Amino acid sequence: MLPKYPDRVSIAHLPTPVEKMNRLTQHLGGPELYIKRDDQTGLATGGNKTRKLEFLVADALAKGCDHLVTTGAPQSNHCRQTAAAAARFGLGCSLVLRGNPPDIITGNILLDRLLGAHIYWAGERPCPEVVTEVMDELRAMGHKPYAIPLGGSNVMGATGYVLAMQELMNQLQTQNLNIDFIVFASSSGGTQAGIVLGAEIYGFRGRVLGISVDHPAEDLQTQVAALVTATATHLGLGGISLADKVEVNDDYIGEGYAKVGETEREAIQLTAQMEGILLDPVYTGRAMGGLIDLIRWGAFTRGQKVLFWHTGGTAALPAFVDKLLP
Numbered sequence: 001m002l003p004k005y006p007d008r009v010s011i012a013h014l015p016t017p018v019e020k021m022n023r024l025t026q027h028l029g030g031p032e033l034y035i036k037r038d039d040q041t042g043l044a045t046g047g048n049k050t051r052k053l054e055f056l057v058a059d060a061l062a063k064g065c066d067h068l069v070t071t072g073a074p075q076s077n078h079c080r081q082t083a084a085a086a087a088r089f090g091l092g093c094s095l096v097l098r099g100n101p102p103d104i105i106t107g108n109i110l111l112d113r114l115l116g117a118h119i120y121w122a123g124e125r126p127c128p129e130v131v132t133e134v135m136d137e138l139r140a141m142g143h144k145p146y147a148i149p150l151g152g153s154n155v156m157g158a159t160g161y162v163l164a165m166q167e168l169m170n171q172l173q174t175q176n177l178n179i180d181f182i183v184f185a186s187s188s189g190g191t192q193a194g195i196v197l198g199a200e201i202y203g204f205r206g207r208v209l210g211i212s213v214d215h216p217a218e219d220l221q222t223q224v225a226a227l228v229t230a231t232a233t234h235l236g237l238g239g240i241s242l243a244d245k246v247e248v249n250d251d252y253i254g255e256g257y258a259k260v261g262e263t264e265r266e267a268i269q270l271t272a273q274m275e276g277i278l279l280d281p282v283y284t285g286r287a288m289g290g291l292i293d294l295i296r297w298g299a300f301t302r303g304q305k306v307l308f309w310h311t312g313g314t315a316a317l318p319a320f321v322d323k324l325l326p
């Protein structure tokens with residue numbers, strides 16, 4: 001059975017390039033490393049949320065909504081891309097950010113502001129509670145708000161990555177490339193759910209490995225597997241369970257979310273200086289750090305081909321200057 005895709009708006013610059021990382025491969029002594037450049041999706045410095053927002057914004061417009069509301073960490077890339085997508089379609093945007101405002105406005109928060117988003121700081125309160133309040137306020141003012149969950153990780157968001165997998169499979173075929181492993185940062189799970197489902201639908205033969213940024217492997221695995229099944233149902237494929245294809249490694253969480261350590265620092269500097277490619281401190285720096293560690297432990301053979309899926313986030317770099325150049 002073929003998937004039936006819902007409407008999407010066109011925001012992302014697609015297809016994003018697949019490139020070979022020759023110098024990093026040589027430096028690490030194999031496996032052959034490739035990179036899929038979803039840091040280049042084109043939406044206000046890009047990232048993986050752009051593909052999700054193509055479906056989420058289409059749904060919001062179809063429902064006649066005039067305002068996007070979402071939530072995340074202070075340096076949320078998802079919130080910044082949501083603010084940009086809202087601007088592109090003339091929608092209002094309200095962001096509920098975790099905790100209290102920092103002393104210095106920089107990185108994604110600066111971009112949120114420039115993109116015209118309203119920012120609400122949740123302080124000590126749980127973000128979902130504040131989101132509900134903001135939604136009610138907007139309705140009381142006569143707006144029709146559309147709530148997007150954390151990371152855009154619902155069936156609509158994940159659908160963006162099912163299609164990303166179709167895009168990748170076309171590129172691999174054209175380049176006559178057989179990838180053994182796809183490795184990337186996983187957090188709210190929508191990216192991994194989409195990739196796992198897309199891998200099944202479009203016949204990817206290798207393995208898909210999510211490096212957990214913040215959640216214990218078992219929790220994230222359960223969450224992603226459930227989202228795979230729900231997304232399959234959403235696309236009219238029904239009854240699919242791919243729990244055994246959802247692989248999560250939680251060895252690199254370190255001190256927790258957005259706590260930058262030597263793993264991230266080394267990965268960011270090595271990738272920058274070997275390839276001229278910027279990673280981010282919270283997600284891709286951690287995932288690449290994990291991949292480099294796995295390579296050093298001998299998890300891959302020299303001849304295997306590993307594709308690192310760059311999910312973006314470089315807009316957050318200036319907010320971590322003291323951790324990156326200690």
Ligand SMILES: *Cc1c(COP(=O)(O)O)cnc(C)c1O
Binds near residue numbers: 047078153191284313
């Ligand atoms: C959100 C994000 C991720 C994680 O994607 P999920 O779909 O939430 O698992 C990875 N990298 C970057 C840069 C992100 O902003």
